[in-house]
Amino acid sequence: MxxxxxxxWEATSSVANRAIGTVTSVDVRSGAVVAQGQKLYSVDLRPVHVAQGTTPMHRDLQLGASGPDVAQLQQMLITVGFEPGDVDGVFDVGTVGAVRSWQSREGIEPSGAVALGDIVFVPELPIRIRIDPDTVYTGAILSGGERAITGLGxxxxxxxxxxxxxxxxxxxxxxxxxxxxxxxxxxxxxxxxxxxxxxxxxxxxxxxxxxxxxxxxxxxxxxxxxxxxxxxTLVPHTSGLTVPAAAVSTDASGVAVVVGDDGAKHSVTVVASAQGMSVVEGVPEGMRVRVPFTEREG
The missing domain is CATH 2.40.30 (Elongation Factor Tu (Ef-tu); domain 3)
Structure with a gap:
């Protein structure tokens, strides 16, 4: 048939964009697998990166901040090659220094603080993503909050x-x-x-x-x-001894049988049936079997 x-594609997660402005580039194609710290797109020439975390980006991260979102940032910094110190969720001077180094490498003004729209946190990485082409495209105007990124299973x-x-x-x-x-x-x-x-x-x-x-x-x-x-495949390909399907009947106990030339019944196992023939097991090759005759009028 x-x-x-x-x-x-099955969606595993959906993440909102938090950057505000005009999309100036889209740097990954939909369906690509992305990893920690990868650049996804730019808004007003400022890159938006992806990082792993279950707490969404909801504020600027800067000296003195603390919480799980800071710990997620610290882990991303370590993964991409910078040393903020312990992953303790405290935005201290060590974290400021690591952020500045990361920003310099990424072509961002090294302020030592991460603006609200600079990172999107997704639950797991690496992951295949879909960036909504109707929302994020070069020249699109974003106001923040658009469901722009979908994780794909x-x-x-x-x-x-x-x-x-x-x-x-x-x-x-x-x-x-x-x-x-x-x-x-x-x-x-x-x-x-x-x-x-x-x-x-x-x-x-x-x-x-x-x-x-x-x-x-x-x-x-x-x-x-x-x-x-x-x-x-409705009927799997199979091979073996065949008999006309009409030669196979069931006895009183429900067992499939064929009847030989001598009138004796032989138990068989029907492996498959198609096009009027049945592949069977339980009888020797060359044995003649009877096919019941049905009388027709005319």
């Missing part, structure tokens, strides 16, 4: 099924998704109904790896949904 698979692959397709598709069916350069192997992990009652199959790989492997960044767009042709 050939259907379209939809791929969409892995693309989620799904296939929409109508009711008939949902009945035909096995719950663990193999799927081949056609990537831009090579096919990706996947399996159907579950089939669920959405809020409208439509059946949706979720694809996976059987482990934590994404369906698109190492090609996710290039293959899946960070805005909206990307479609890929996919093939669902």
């Amino acid at each position: 050939t259907l379209n698979a939809s791929a969409e 892995a693309p989620r692959f799904t296939i929409a099924l109508d009711d008939r397709q949902a009945e035909l598709v096995p719950s663990d069916a193999a799927v081949v998704v056609q990537g831009p350069s090579e096919p990706w192997g996947a399996v159907i992990e579950r089939v669920e109904r959405d809020e409208n009652g439509a059946a949706v199959a979720t694809l996976g790989t059987g482990d934590s790896a994404p369906v698109c492997g190492d090609e996710c960044a290039e293959a899946v767009g960070t805005s909206g949904t990307t479609l890929f042709s996919s093939q669902i």
Whole structure:
């Protein structure tokens, strides 16, 4: 069965911009993986950097300040090669010196204080991000507070099924998704109904790896949904001894059997059936089996 698979990045976090002014450059593309201290974009020629932390940037950080946001800044400074002293959440003279050195390297006036819009804290780094292209673009005017940055997990692959397709598709069916350069192997992990009652199959790989492997960044767009042709295997390829499917019946105990030329019943295991034939186990090669005759009128 050939259907379209939809791929969409799952959002793990959303972070607000706090810089105010005109965007003068965008320095990372959407879908890029960013790390501690990396420059994301500039506002009024002043760079905005990313750092790790669960406390959002909500004030200027300067001499005398204290709190978890200061500790997050100190950790970022250490990671990018500067020494503020202990990561104790106290903005002391050591932190002032480290901030000045960092600002000088980044082309910022070395004031020793970090302005509100100079850093955005995200919960984890490194992380793949999406910078909203409708909000942050060269020439855009920012007023502060825009939800500009989204942390991305892995693309989620799904296939929409109508009711008939949902009945035909096995719950663990193999799927081949056609990537831009090579096919990706996947399996159907579950089939669920959405809020409208439509059946949706979720694809996976059987482990934590994404369906698109190492090609996710290039293959899946960070805005909206990307479609890929996919093939669902309804009946797995298999080999073995075959008999006409009509030759297989069940006895009184529910066991599958075939009847030989001598009239004896032989228990079999049906491995797969398709196109009027069944692959079976439990009978020798070359044995002739009976196919029940059905009398028809006319």
